[in-house]
Each structure stands twice: as structure tokens, then as C-alpha cells.
Amino acid sequence: MSDITHQSPEMAARRPFTPFTKPSPDPFRPLPHIPLLYPPSRTIQIMSAFTFENIVTASALHPKPQNIQFTYGTAGFRMKASLLDSIMFRVGLIAVLRSKKLDGSVIGVMITASHNPEEDNGVKLVDPRGEMLEQSWEVYATSLANAPNDDALVETLERIIAQNKIDVNKPSNILYAYDTRPSGPALVASLEDAIKAAGSSYTNFGLKTTPQLHYGVRCLNTQGTNDAYGEPTEIGYYNKLATAFRQIVSDKQRLSPLYVDCANGVGAPKLRELIEVIGEDIISVNIVNDKIGVEGALNHNCGADYVKTGQRLPPGSTVTSGDRAASFDGDADRLVYYYVDTDGTFRLLDGDKIAGLSAMFIMDLVQAAGVDSIKVGVVQTAYANGNSTTYLTKVLKVPVSCVSTGVKHLHHEAEKYDVGVYFEANGHGTVLFSAEALQTIRTAKGRTPAQTTAIAQLRALTDLINQTVGDALSDMLLVEAILTHRQWSLKEWDQAYTDLPNRLVKVVVANRHIFKTTNAERQLVEPAGLQADIDALVAKYTSGRSFVRASGTEDAVRVYAEAATRAETDELAFRVAELVFDKAGGVGTRPARV
Numbered sequence: 001m002s003d004i005t006h007q008s009p010e011m012a013a014r015r016p017f018t019p020f021t022k023p024s025p026d027p028f029r030p031l032p033h034i035p036l037l038y039p040p041s042r043t044i045q046i047m048s049a050f051t052f053e054n055i056v057t058a059s060a061l062h063p064k065p066q067n068i069q070f071t072y073g074t075a076g077f078r079m080k081a082s083l084l085d086s087i088m089f090r091v092g093l094i095a096v097l098r099s100k101k102l103d104g105s106v107i108g109v110m111i112t113a114s115h116n117p118e119e120d121n122g123v124k125l126v127d128p129r130g131e132m133l134e135q136s137w138e139v140y141a142t143s144l145a146n147a148p149n150d151d152a153l154v155e156t157l158e159r160i161i162a163q164n165k166i167d168v169n170k171p172s173n174i175l176y177a178y179d180t181r182p183s184g185p186a187l188v189a190s191l192e193d194a195i196k197a198a199g200s201s202y203t204n205f206g207l208k209t210t211p212q213l214h215y216g217v218r219c220l221n222t223q224g225t226n227d228a229y230g231e232p233t234e235i236g237y238y239n240k241l242a243t244a245f246r247q248i249v250s251d252k253q254r255l256s257p258l259y260v261d262c263a264n265g266v267g268a269p270k271l272r273e274l275i276e277v278i279g280e281d282i283i284s285v286n287i288v289n290d291k292i293g294v295e296g297a298l299n300h301n302c303g304a305d306y307v308k309t310g311q312r313l314p315p316g317s318t319v320t321s322g323d324r325a326a327s328f329d330g331d332a333d334r335l336v337y338y339y340v341d342t343d344g345t346f347r348l349l350d351g352d353k354i355a356g357l358s359a360m361f362i363m364d365l366v367q368a369a370g371v372d373s374i375k376v377g378v379v380q381t382a383y384a385n386g387n388s389t390t391y392l393t394k395v396l397k398v399p400v401s402c403v404s405t406g407v408k409h410l411h412h413e414a415e416k417y418d419v420g421v422y423f424e425a426n427g428h429g430t431v432l433f434s435a436e437a438l439q440t441i442r443t444a445k446g447r448t449p450a451q452t453t454a455i456a457q458l459r460a461l462t463d464l465i466n467q468t469v470g471d472a473l474s475d476m477l478l479v480e481a482i483l484t485h486r487q488w489s490l491k492e493w494d495q496a497y498t499d500l501p502n503r504l505v506k507v508v509v510a511n512r513h514i515f516k517t518t519n520a521e522r523q524l525v526e527p528a529g530l531q532a533d534i535d536a537l538v539a540k541y542t543s544g545r546s547f548v549r550a551s552g553t554e555d556a557v558r559v560y561a562e563a564a565t566r567a568e569t570d571e572l573a574f575r576v577a578e579l580v581f582d583k584a585g586g587v588g589t590r591p592a593r594v
């Protein structure tokens with residue numbers, strides 16, 4: 001597949017923007033065994049100014065459905081794909097305004113619903129450095145999405161423009177990508193309608209993982225600067241990761257093949273391409289669940305969310321004792337590892353375990369490299385297993401912060417450390433190196449051969465780890481690199497600590513917005529009195545912990561519980577879930593213990 005580039009010559013003249021139309025070799029080449037889901041694109045060039053007239057005319061084809069309130073949540077807008085048409089159009093407009101506000105910096109738009117079922121889809125915006133959209137703009141996206149008619153749409157646009165002093169005659173550039181969902185092409189068309197109506201330049205990055213889109217945005221915006229992040233092409237992404245990985249494992253014995261469950265999503269073709277670039281003599285994977293053309297297969301009975309939530313193998317898995325296995329989610333930004341113990345027990349190595357492994361390895365390397373002015377910190381959420389936090393603080397003796405759920409909170413907190421390791425328990429996370437840490441690592445000179453090697457490895461790690469967002473492909477290489485170094489099996493990695501049994505239960509309530517939390521979501525402030533009741537229940541269980549919060553991505557409330565034994569954990573989780581259901585407007589069937 002080739003890129004679409006839509007850029008008026010006038011705008012191109014105002015700001016040097018080099019869309020990656022013909023990278024070499026062509027990163028969009030179809031893989032032999034995977035059918036192309038989308039027809040080849042063509043290059044369109046049109047020239048138009050930003051006028052409300054054009055926008056209103058185009059908007060007529062994308063009316064907002066009545067009686068729906070949309071919210072730009074932790075992962076952007078996400079819902080049944082059939083409801084997303086007007087959202088896509090309006091997100092296109094917000095992206096254009098955001099780009100104009102930032103003097104034509106490239107803004108990313110990713111069309112995906114991650115681990116959600118195939119009938120859902122979603123969209124989120126990516127800021128110039130590849131990070132999530134700035135929070136104040138989430139509010140604008142929400143109000144624009146909810147404008148009931150075209151007059152309200154124009155009024156909202158005018159307000160955003162005035163409040164941000166946006167010069168609409170400035171250039172704007174959008175880079176968008178989508179995952180394998182069948183609803184993708186129609187939503188792309190709605191997005192393009194808006195971008196074209198607003199007279200903006202755009203580049204279709206094609207079928208991509210979410211982290212690849214984040215990478216592309218950062219590369220385009222830093223091209224030619226001291227801070228250049230990489231070549232803004234898919235092959236540039238693979239080469240960056242592959243070079244770093246090869247360097248880190250160069251003199252080490254390779255590991256046994258890794259089974260990778262790609263959730264029947266975009267991770268499957270992308271992992272295949274990555275492995276091709278690294279070389280099968282260096283790393284060997286067995287890709288399973290790669291049925292991206294099969295209706296209903298995406299995230300169905302497979303993928304990181306299925307494995308983490310159910311703490312079990314995907315049905316039909318052939319993984320047996322001694323095998324190493326991992327799962328991605330549908331857009332390949334989450335990763336969990338697992339294995340089957342000699343007694344047949346399923347063992348999960350989730351985001352918390354990946355954080356522990358990474359922090360340990362980086363701390364050791366920092367010491368070996370003689371750059372111990374660099375301090376490592378770890379960021380978790382309330383969903384982190386209690387024993388992981390104990391391991392990090394008591395064994396690794398690394399500072400740990402706890403923040404609210406949502407990648408942006410973790411990311412921002414991680415930026416406060418020299419090296420900030422952040423992972424959600426569900427497997428989304430990465431490691432951030434501060435500008436100062438990067439400078440130290442780049443300029444350090446080893447006084448011994450061992451120091452020189454450690455410095456080189458640290459340098460390679462800064463390229464291996466996606467600095468924009470959690471990335472299943474990059475994180476998988478990070479884990480593989482560490483395990484290769486230590487020559488560890490998954491069982492050896494697992495020895496660090498034993499997870500407390502834990503359970504996540506969903507409760508559907510009439511209005512989840514009445515749930516207000518404090519203390520990084522670990523305590524409820526409202527509904528009044530509910531937290532005291534939860535505390536009273538928790539006190540009855542050894543090592544008990546439970547908290548309740550409204551989901552940001554689903555219309556439900558989540559109950560988390562952990563305790564010393566499996567039986568106690570399940571009992572605690574369901575007693576809290578019943579409490580929430582009974583006292584805070586539960587609807588449908590009362591949570592039942594299973």
C-alpha cells in the first residue's frame with residue numbers, strides 16, 4: 001500500500017513538510033500470506049482555505065446521532081463503530097485546529113479500539129512529540145463531538161479558535177493510521193472528509209500498530225533537529241529497533257522460539273515484518289492468532305486482555321510446559337508473557353513483572369556503566385499487584401509512584417525520573433529516558449572494557465525502547481533482550497516475587513459518573529459512605545485490598561480485589577461488587593460468583 005499525500009502547493013511552500021510518500025524499500029509492500037485489507041491509495045492534491053462554509057457543507061454528510069453524549073476518555077472516543085461517523089469528522093477538525101495552533105506541527109490520528117471487540121472502533125489524537133493529546137484539548141474534542149447541529153458546530157469551532165488565538169490561515173498537517181478492524185475504511189473516509197474540508201495537508205500512514213503511528217508523528221516533527229527521533233517510515237521504525245536489538249544480544253546465545261499470540265490483529269503482520277528485518281538467525285517467533293481477515297476473530301478468545309483478565313491460556317493454545325509465550329492486544333500496544341509450569345499451572349508475567357524486570361536490568365546496567373548519577377523510578381497504578389510494589393520498593397529499592405489509570409498519567413509521572421519505567425498491570429507501558437539521562441549515556445566514556453560494553457548497551461536500549469508510548473513490539477524485544485542477557489527462562493524471571501491472587505469484576509450501574517475517587521483512584525469519595533463499607537469488608541481478609549472506579553473506556557464500574565488466597569480474593573471481589581451493585585444503582589443481573 002502506498003501513502004496518500006494531500007498537500008496544497010501553497011502550504012508546502014510555507015513550511016517544509018516532507019511526507020513519506022515513497023520510502024525505500026517500500027514499507028507498505030503486502031506480505032505474501034496476508035491479504036491486503038485496504039485498496040491501494042492514490043495521491044490527491046487539492047488547494048482550499050479554511051472556511052466554515054466548506055466545513056458545514058461537508059458536515060451535512062456526518063450528522064451527530066441524537067440523544068448520545070460523547071466523551072473523549074482515557075483512550076479517546078471509543079464505542080460501537082456504527083456510532084462513530086460524526087465523531088471521526090469532528091476529530092478531523094480538532095486535529096487540524098491543533099496542528100494550526102502548533103504552527104503546522106504534525107498531529108496524529110489513530111483509528112483503533114485496542115482490545116475491544118471487533119464491532120467497536122475508536123479514535124485518538126497524538127500530539128507532536130508522539131504523546132497523548134494535551135488534556136485541555138480533550139475538553140474541546142468532547143464539546144465539538146457533542147455539538148447537536150451545524151450552528152453549534154460552528155459556534156464551538158469559533159470558541160476554540162478564539163480561546164486559543166488560532167490563526168486558521170496557518171498550515172496544518174495530519175498523519176493518520178488504522179488497525180485491522182473492518183469498520184476502518186469507512187471511518188477513514190469520514191476523517192478525510194473533515195481534513196479536506198478544512199483545507200489541511202495529510203498523510204495516510206496506512207495499516208499500523210498504534211505505537212507505530214506515535215513513532216511516525218514524533219519522527220516527522222523532529223526531522224532535521226538535534227532531537228531527531230528516527231526515519232519517519234515503517235521500515236525506519238523496524239530498522240531502529242532491529243539495530244538496537246542486534247547490538248544488545250550480539251554475543252549472547254539466542255533463546256528458544258517465543259509463541260506470540262497477536263490477537264488476530266495488526267500486530268501479526270507487523271511482527272512478521274519486524275522479525276524479517278531483525279533476522280530469524282537472531283530471534284525466532286511462532287506467530288499464532290494472525291487471522292486478520294477473518295470476521296469476528298479480532299481479540300476474540302485471544303490477546304493480552306483475554307489472557308490477563310482471565311489469567312488463562314487462549315483456547316486452542318498449544319503452549320506446554322517449557323514453552324515461552326506472549327500475547328499482544330488488538331493494536332499491539334500491550335504485551336503480557338506467560339508459561340505453563342511443570343505441574344500444569346498457568347503463570348502470567350504481566351505489566352508489573354515487565355516493569356520489575358526492566359527496572360532491575362536498567363539499574364544493573366547503569367551501575368555497570370559507571371553512570372550511577374542516573375536514577376531509575378517506577379510508575380504504577382492502583383491495579384499493580386501489591387507484591388510487585390513490595391518487590392520494587394523492598395528488593396530493588398527503587399522509588400515507586402502510583403498514579404491514576406490512563407497512559408497519560410503514567411507517562412507524565414515517568415518524565416519526572418531520569419529513567420522512568422512505567423507499566424500498567426495489563427501490559428501497557430514503556431521506559432522513558434530524560435534529556436539529561438540521554439546526554440549522560442551518549443557522552444559517557446568507559447574506564448574499563450566492562451564499562452564500555454555497558455554504556456553501549458544502555459545506548460542501544462534508548463533506541464530499542466519506544467519513547468513515545470507503550471509498544472508491544474518494542475517491549476517484547478526489551479524483554480527478549482534482558483532474558484537473553486541473563487539466559488533466563490520465564491520461570492527464572494518469575495522468581496522475583498509471587499503475585500497476590502487478584503480479581504477484576506465489572507459492575508454495570510445506571511450512572512458510572514457518580515463514582516468519584518481520590519488518592520490515585522484508590523479510594524471513593526462518592527457515593528458517600530461506600531468507601532467505609534468497602535474498608536469494612538477488606539479488613540476481614542488477610543493482605544486484602546480492594547478499590548472501585550468508573551471505567552474510562554466502558555460504561556461500567558470496575559472492582560479490583562487482591563488477598564492472600566485465591567478463595568479469599570474471589571470472595572472479596574464479589575462481595576465488593578455486590579455492595580456496589582446494591583448501593584450504587586446496579587442494573588441488569590447482580591454480579592454472580594464464577
Ligand code: NG1
Pocket residue numbers: 074075114383405406407424426428550551552553554558
Ligand atoms: P478503563 O476502562 O478506564 O479501566 C482500561 C484499562 C486501562 C487503560 C485503558 C486504555 C484496566 C483495569 N483498565 O481503562 O489501564 O489501558 O483501558 O486502554 O486495565
Ligand code: ZN
Pocket residue numbers: 113114115210329330331332333334
Ligand atoms: Zn491497545
